[in-house]
Amino acid sequence: MPSAIYNIRGLTKSYGDNVVIDELDFEVYAGESLVILGRSGSGKSVTLRQLNGLEKPDSGSVIFDGTEITTLEERDLVPLRRRVAMLFQGGALFDSGTVFENVSFPLREHTDLTDDEIAEIVDQKLAMVRLSGIDGVLPADLSGGMKKRVALARSLALDPEVVLFDEPTTGLDPMTGATIGHLIRSTQRDMKTTSVVVTHDIPLARLVGDRVAFLEGGRFSFVGSWDDADRSEDPIFSRFLAGLEEEESHVA
Amino acid sequence: MSLTTSLQNPLRVAGRLSLLSAHAFMAAIAPPYELRLWIREMEQIGVRSLGVAAITTIFTGMVLALQTAYSLPSIGVKYYIGTVVSKSLVRELGPVLVALIVGGRIGAGMTAELGTMKVTEQIDAMRSMAADPVKKLVVPKLVATLVMLPALTVLGDFLGILGGLIVAMGQLQLTAGFYINDVLDALTLQDVSSGIGKSFFFAYFIAIIGCYNGLYASGGADGVGRATTNTVVMASILVLVSDFFLTKLFYILF
Numbered sequence: 001m002p003s004a005i006y007n008i009r010g011l012t013k014s015y016g017d018n019v020v021i022d023e024l025d026f027e028v029y030a031g032e033s034l035v036i037l038g039r040s041g042s043g044k045s046v047t048l049r050q051l052n053g054l055e056k057p058d059s060g061s062v063i064f065d066g067t068e069i070t071t072l073e074e075r076d077l078v079p080l081r082r083r084v085a086m087l088f089q090g091g092a093l094f095d096s097g098t099v100f101e102n103v104s105f106p107l108r109e110h111t112d113l114t115d116d117e118i119a120e121i122v123d124q125k126l127a128m129v130r131l132s133g134i135d136g137v138l139p140a141d142l143s144g145g146m147k148k149r150v151a152l153a154r155s156l157a158l159d160p161e162v163v164l165f166d167e168p169t170t171g172l173d174p175m176t177g178a179t180i181g182h183l184i185r186s187t188q189r190d191m192k193t194t195s196v197v198v199t200h201d202i203p204l205a206r207l208v209g210d211r212v213a214f215l216e217g218g219r220f221s222f223v224g225s226w227d228d229a230d231r232s233e234d235p236i237f238s239r240f241l242a243g244l245e246e247e248e249s250h251v252a
Numbered sequence: 253m254s255l256t257t258s259l260q261n262p263l264r265v266a267g268r269l270s271l272l273s274a275h276a277f278m279a280a281i282a283p284p285y286e287l288r289l290w291i292r293e294m295e296q297i298g299v300r301s302l303g304v305a306a307i308t309t310i311f312t313g314m315v316l317a318l319q320t321a322y323s324l325p326s327i328g329v330k331y332y333i334g335t336v337v338s339k340s341l342v343r344e345l346g347p348v349l350v351a352l353i354v355g356g357r358i359g360a361g362m363t364a365e366l367g368t369m370k371v372t373e374q375i376d377a378m379r380s381m382a383a384d385p386v387k388k389l390v391v392p393k394l395v396a397t398l399v400m401l402p403a404l405t406v407l408g409d410f411l412g413i414l415g416g417l418i419v420a421m422g423q424l425q426l427t428a429g430f431y432i433n434d435v436l437d438a439l440t441l442q443d444v445s446s447g448i449g450k451s452f453f454f455a456y457f458i459a460i461i462g463c464y465n466g467l468y469a470s471g472g473a474d475g476v477g478r479a480t481t482n483t484v485v486m487a488s489i490l491v492l493v494s495d496f497f498l499t500k501l502f503y504i505l506f
């Protein structure tokens with residue numbers, strides 16, 4: 001068994017009366033790619049945002065590489081966040097800066113590299129997402145797919161050990177989505193990163209996921225390999241995988 | 253709507269504003285100092301606001317001069333318009349008008365910018381890259397406002413007094429020398445420092461409210477719009493109400 005880089009126990013988070021995740025337990029193993037599937041509003045983003053401390057749970061524990069992170073102050077999360085990058089749903093590029101300023105941001109914040117060294121790394125990361133030569137462009141002038149790729153380059157700038165992906169393909173056409181999927185796959189291989197990918201895009205999940213978890217009713221109703229997933233007898237999960245509509249009784 | 257939301261939970265808002273202030277203060281004094289960001293904000297605020305500040309204060313000075321001269325013509329009040337114009341401007345109208353007009357713009361701009369960053373997850377992205385949004389975004393805006401609002405107020409005072417001079421010479425047949433002597437005789441160091449002192453407080457209120465409403469915005473573009481209106485309302489009320497207490501305070505101090 002590979003070692004777990006994340007150990008999550010009894011994680012619970014509610015907003016008002018809405019219990020979004022309820023006593024969630026899972027591990028993320030070093031070097032693997034875990035895909036979290038679930039319907040819209042099932043709490044995938046809420047779960048992911050616990051893994052780098054963007055939000056605090058009501059109860060439960062998140063242990064990253066031996067450290068309990070749910071009790072850490074914003075300031076004490078800095079070491080974790082240098083090792084764990086996050087790719088946001090809309091890219092979340094800084095509107096006010098160029099592509100170069102965006103990708104170089106983590107390098108300027110956390111390294112003492114010279115301007116030349118930074119420029120070299122930015123070039124290399126942009127080449128990796130196949131967007132060389134757009135350094136001076138503003139995010140507002142990029143297409144949705146290009147924004148996601150620039151955001152991917154930015155999240156990889158510091159060579160993170162773990163990357164958290166929130167819906168990397170939502171809002172993109174299938175071909176652009178596949179391009180992003182293959183980029184994620186190749187960065188996982190080349191940089192040996194661990195990744196957690198939240199999505200409801202099944203082809204992407206099959207492409208990038210070593211293991212798959214299905215979030216339903218605040219818990220994982222399934223965690224396992226794709227082979228087991230395809231053999232699962234959980235009616236909701238198999239319908240979800242097959243892309244079928246909800247059963248009559250589930251339609252409000 | 254915006255008024256009730258802004259006042260519905262005054263204690264909680266006051267608590268969060270104090271926390272944000274404390275956080276911003278700690279982040280401001282801790283190196284590294286992001287001078288480049290500070291200067292960029294100052295430029296933005298200064299350039300964006302110069303025109304409105306100038307027009308507001310010149311015309312206020314002119315109106316003050318006219319009103320004063322016409323109010324009690326029989327007792328020759330026009331020979332004191334230098335005193336009236338300069339004292340009212342420097343102590344009261346300069347700081348307050350500049351804070352209301354320029355401050356409304358600056359504050360609303362801050363809320364719109366930070367609110368948009370909040371709802372598009374740019375603030376979270378910054379946090380996820382282990383950078384402090386308060387240090388990167390709030391501190392430069394706060395510092396820039398604390399520098400530029402008093403500076404614009406001083407400039408506004410000059411222009412307002414100049415406005416008074418134009419009316420004094422053009423309409424009231426006074427000489428420039430007479431008016432300027434009157435102004436210089438009347439103005440004391442206390443007037444000047446109390447006016448600038450007020451404007452520092454106003455600057456702090458405007459910037460902290462503008463940033464606060466942006467950082468706590470939610471609910472997409474709609475939410476950012478509401479937060480922006482909220483900033484203008486909250487900042488204006490706070491400027492006007494605190495002005496009363498600050499006036500009292502500065503009379504006691506000096």
Ligand SMILES: Nc1ncnc2c1ncn2[C@@H]1O[C@H](COP(=O)(O)OP(=O)(O)OP(=O)(O)O)[C@@H](O)[C@H]1O
Nearest residue numbers: 015018020038039040041042043044045046047200
């Ligand atoms: N800050 C918040 N305040 C209140 N409720 C929230 C907040 N964040 C999330 N929620 C609620 O938590 C639930 C799960 O949200 P979440 O964003 O995790 O869903 P999701 O699985 O990521 O869905 P999607 O696929 O649509 O992105 C939703 O009902 C949402 O309304």
Ligand SMILES: [Mg+2]
Nearest residue numbers: 044045046167
């Ligand atoms: Mg989501």
